[in-house]
Amino acid sequence: MSSLSNEAFSACLTARELEILAFVARGLSAKQIAQRVSIAPRTVERHIENTRLKVRARNRAHLVTRAIASGLLKVSGEHETRTIPGSAKTSTTSMITMPELKASIK
Template identity: 60%
Template sequence: MTNRESEILRAIAQGLSAKEVAKQLNIAPRTVERHIDHIRLKTRTRNRSHMVAFAIANGLV
């Protein structure tokens, strides 16, 4: 996982929306959505909730 993906994963785990993460990182919301899609593929998770649960269980956040 890239540094940016890890950064976005931590923000999502804190409860921020993609739009809020985009504003915080000064990037487009669609870019955040693409990063989230890549994280989900790499972690083989079904949705954001599953992705966050997986990240917490595996010490990624």
């Protein structure tokens, strides 16, 4: 399997695909992402599928793994705590960020 660099990933992904990828990495559903960026959930699913195909990932988890491994997404040492709706439980996850991209984005 070939390894893609940050520049190779960013050169083939649109700005919207990069934005959607960051939300996917945070664990948001297509519906949740759609609400945040004001587009239809089906459009979000299409962006995710296009991104997955461009980086040759098998599924969403593999997509995020490849993006982190390439340096396109970064897992910081900071953590985010969220309350789970409908319960008193909380969930703690690592923060996902997008480092500054050197290559131009389409």
